[in-house]
Amino acid sequence: RKGRVDLGFGAGGRAMAQLISELFLRAFANDWLARGDDGAVLPAPAAGERLVMATDAHVVSPLFFPGGDIGSLSVHGTVNDLAVMGARPLYLAASFILEEGYALADLARIVESMASAARAAGVAVVTGDTKVVEQGKGDGVFITTTGVGALPAGRDPGGARARPGDVVLVSGRIGDHGMAIMAQRESLAFDSEIVSDSAALHGLVEALYAAVPAEAVRVLRDPTRGGLATTLNEIAAQSGVGMELDEAEIPVSAQVQAACELLGLDPLYVANEGKLVVLCAPEHAGAALAALRAHPLGTEAARIGCATADPQHFVQLRTGLGGRRMVDWIAGEQLPRIC
Amino acid sequence: RKGRVDLGFGAGGRAMAQLISELFLRAFANDWLARGDDGAVLPAPAAGERLVMATDAHVVSPLFFPGGDIGSLSVHGTVNDLAVMGARPLYLAASFILEEGYALADLARIVESMASAARAAGVAVVTGDTKVVEQGKGDGVFITTTGVGALPAGRDPGGARARPGDVVLVSGRIGDHGMAIMAQRESLAFDSEIVSDSAALHGLVEALYAAVPAEAVRVLRDPTRGGLATTLNEIAAQSGVGMELDEAEIPVSAQVQAACELLGLDPLYVANEGKLVVLCAPEHAGAALAALRAHPLGTEAARIGCATADPQHFVQLRTGLGGRRMVDWIAGEQLPRIC
Ligand SMILES: Nc1ncnc2c1ncn2[C@@H]1O[C@H](COP(=O)(O)OP(=O)(O)OP(=O)(O)O)[C@@H](O)[C@H]1O
Ligand SMILES: Nc1ncnc2c1ncn2[C@@H]1O[C@H](COP(=O)(O)OP(=O)(O)OP(=O)(O)O)[C@@H](O)[C@H]1O
Ligand SMILES: [Mg+2]
Ligand SMILES: [Mg+2]
Ligand SMILES: [Mg+2]
Ligand SMILES: [Mg+2]
Numbered sequence: 132r133k134g135r136v137d138l139g140f141g142a143g144g145r146a147m148a149q150l151i152s153e154l155f156l157r158a159f160a161n162d163w164l165a166r167g168d169d170g171a172v173l174p175a176p177a178a179g180e181r182l183v184m185a186t187d188a189h190v191v192s193p194l195f196f197p198g199g200d201i202g203s204l205s206v207h208g209t210v211n212d213l214a215v216m217g218a219r220p221l222y223l224a225a226s227f228i229l230e231e232g233y234a235l236a237d238l239a240r241i242v243e244s245m246a247s248a249a250r251a252a253g254v255a256v257v258t259g260d261t262k263v264v265e266q267g268k269g270d271g272v273f274i275t276t277t278g279v280g281a282l283p284a285g286r287d288p289g290g291a292r293a294r295p296g297d298v299v300l301v302s303g304r305i306g307d308h309g310m311a312i313m314a315q316r317e318s319l320a321f322d323s324e325i326v327s328d329s330a331a332l333h334g335l336v337e338a339l340y341a342a343v344p345a346e347a348v349r350v351l352r353d354p355t356r357g358g359l360a361t362t363l364n365e366i367a368a369q370s371g372v373g374m375e376l377d378e379a380e381i382p383v384s385a386q387v388q389a390a391c392e393l394l395g396l397d398p399l400y401v402a403n404e405g406k407l408v409v410l411c412a413p414e415h416a417g418a419a420l421a422a423l424r425a426h427p428l429g430t431e432a433a434r435i436g437c438a439t440a441d442p443q444h445f446v447q448l449r450t451g452l453g454g455r456r457m458v459d460w461i462a463g464e465q466l467p468r469i470c
Numbered sequence: 471r472k473g474r475v476d477l478g479f480g481a482g483g484r485a486m487a488q489l490i491s492e493l494f495l496r497a498f499a500n501d502w503l504a505r506g507d508d509g510a511v512l513p514a515p516a517a518g519e520r521l522v523m524a525t526d527a528h529v530v531s532p533l534f535f536p537g538g539d540i541g542s543l544s545v546h547g548t549v550n551d552l553a554v555m556g557a558r559p560l561y562l563a564a565s566f567i568l569e570e571g572y573a574l575a576d577l578a579r580i581v582e583s584m585a586s587a588a589r590a591a592g593v594a595v596v597t598g599d600t601k602v603v604e605q606g607k608g609d610g611v612f613i614t615t616t617g618v619g620a621l622p623a624g625r626d627p628g629g630a631r632a633r634p635g636d637v638v639l640v641s642g643r644i645g646d647h648g649m650a651i652m653a654q655r656e657s658l659a660f661d662s663e664i665v666s667d668s669a670a671l672h673g674l675v676e677a678l679y680a681a682v683p684a685e686a687v688r689v690l691r692d693p694t695r696g697g698l699a700t701t702l703n704e705i706a707a708q709s710g711v712g713m714e715l716d717e718a719e720i721p722v723s724a725q726v727q728a729a730c731e732l733l734g735l736d737p738l739y740v741a742n743e744g745k746l747v748v749l750c751a752p753e754h755a756g757a758a759l760a761a762l763r764a765h766p767l768g769t770e771a772a773r774i775g776c777a778t779a780d781p782q783h784f785v786q787l788r789t790g791l792g793g794r795r796m797v798d799w800i801a802g803e804q805l806p807r808i809c
């Protein structure tokens with residue numbers, strides 16, 4: 132049992148207090164957390180700003196993958212949900228469900244990675260929780276992160292705000308995160324060539340708002356579970372519009388394309404953890420695209436289609452061969468535990 | 471598989487969207503959640519107020535117990551961490567980790583119970599997340615709740631603020647929650663007689679602040695995992711004081727006492743989910759105690775001891791027989807998954 136998580140680490144006693152202070156408080160180091168109280172007391176946002184709150188549980192398997200691990204992913208995932216609401220991410224709460232017997236050295240790597248992702252994103256992990264479940268009642272480590280951010284006045288992107296004619300932009304190649312996980316799970320030969328795109332998108336979002344009027348940014352979304360196809364269907368349904376996409380314009384890397392063919396997957400349905408979808412007023416789409424491309428996370432950004440007036444809210448794809456096909460929501464359970 | 475959680479409910483597609491809208495959005499019904507965006511946009515707290523943020527994962531086993539279930543518990547647990555920071559609880563984020571195969575009817579009961587606890591506490595579940603793990607990689611349902619509250623100016627209770635001479639109050643009988651769980655787990659004959667105290671404490675805290683100057687409220691804490699003994703040791707360590715308690719003054723019900731004896735447990739170490747510990751300036755202790763007693767959740771509140779000047783930060787108990795014993799932190803793993 133030495134060097135492994137045991138049930139006592141979740142019992143509220145000295146062992147738990149020691150784990151929290153030596154591992155978590157040390158890695159996340161900040162004054163809010165150091166107080167050791169039941170919660171964190173934080174300054175309110177500036178006058179005129181609203182709050183944004185978002186949460187995600189992370190249950191990705193395997194816990195370590197090319198381009199990241201559950202620790203960094205759990206920071207990026209929640210930062211990105213704040214970012215696509217238009218908010219500046221400020222604070223994270225982190226709750227850990229640990230499985231008895233998990234190696235403490237691996238937990239420490241995860242926590243370090245989480246702490247460094249949070250530092251890089253400029254957010255602080257201000258409060259947390261640690262529970263332990265018996266072996267066979269969990270799977271190593273699950274992490275829920277909940278974020279709070281500040282929403283500047285005038286910004287209000289939302290899935291329901293797309294209008295016919297709006298231009299659809301995507302910030303780069305799709306499917307990298309999901310295929311990095313799948314390739315590793317299936318031990319594909321090229322597994323190490325595909326690297327997750329896991330990244331924090333709030334800098335990219337700020338660059339976009341700096342380039343176009345806030346009103347022109349109709350919808351922002353991170354195409355995670357279900358991939359680009361599902362995200363666009365969600366937006367179409369919320370806004371009551373259709374979409375027409377150009378297959379040839381959608382960026383996909385050759386490796387992801389090849390791995391998808393091997394596994395019988397469609398990159399349109401594969402999860403991303405560092406990509407931004409933008410629906411933008413047509414008259415500002417050029418400036419928006421240029422702003423994305425000028426940012427390190429958007430160099431391969433592309434204009435992939437536009438919203439249409441369609442009472443059935445269909446998302447359609449013009450294929451390379453000049454045909455058309457319907458792009459439906461993701462079906463079934465093809466990619467479990469991708470995030 | 472019909473009527474049970476399947477992996478597709480976590481895949482991001484139509485099945486997940488349907489589960490979210492028919493189960494979660496319907497039960498938690500509010501406009502923030504109904505937007506269906508990546509997060510919730512919330513009004514900032516009033517001028518002069520600060521934010522408080524707290525999080526807890528809930529992994530209690532069994533999921534249903536006398537006096538509550540994981541749903542109501544996950545509301546009370548986080549509301550109470552906000553309340554003991556002095557804050558008015560406002561918003562909750564809820565993240566669910568579901569095990570494949572779990573009965574949807576039971577999940578619905580849990581979600582209903584959670585929604586009704588949130589309504590009763592006056593907090594809204596404004597955003598959420600749903601993940602599914604394979605059978606054997608989870609345990610039915612885990613719920614992480616994260617709360618945001620508003621802290622009125624002038625309030626600043628904290629574990630480090632106790633001073634020698636401060637009076638220790640507890641709001642009622644201790645050990646009910648933990649023994650309700652243990653009695654059910656061990657199928658003790660009197661299991662149904664012991665009912666969890668799970669309750670939201672922010673009303674009790676408001677009654678306290680209405681009765682004494684904010685400055686007199688030095689420390690508030692909810693004695694959860696590790697029980698009253700561990701909570702008082704935490705406060706002693708944070709504040710650099712000792713404590714002297716009167717065993718005879720600590721309220722414990724006869725059933726909890728009997729169940730503890732049967733199982734070889736000490737009620738001082740058994741978890742509570744609806745009790746408040748207060749360290750109060752001595753000149754206001756009478757008013758504080760009266761205010762607690764006048765509230766439905768504090769009718770059996772008691773003055774159980776006081777903080778002392780002790781460089782070793784020991785918590786000591788004057789026993790009924792006139793002796794003294796040390797009250798240490800909880801040891802080991804005696805009560806796993808109590809919350
Ligand atoms: N994994 C973690 N990362 C960062 N901080 C943590 C972590 N786990 C606990 N903490 C911090 O440690 C302190 C004690 O946490 P703990 O969970 O014991 O408090 P609590 O929520 O009041 O108790 P309970 O969880 O029994 O209800 C808090 O300040 C909490 O924010
Ligand atoms: N258990 C739940 N309770 C309440 N609301 C939920 C729950 N699960 C999801 N939601 C809500 O449903 C919507 C979609 O959630 P979803 O998790 O798909 O979004 P996301 O976080 O952007 O995607 P991902 O989790 O793949 O990163 C959000 O508005 C979210 O708040
Ligand atoms: Mg607490
Ligand atoms: Mg998300
Ligand atoms: Mg906690
Ligand atoms: Mg999202």
Ligand SMILES: [Mg+2]
Nearest residue numbers: 526547551694
């Ligand atoms: Mg708590």
Ligand SMILES: [Mg+2]
Nearest residue numbers: 186187598599
């Ligand atoms: Mg989510």
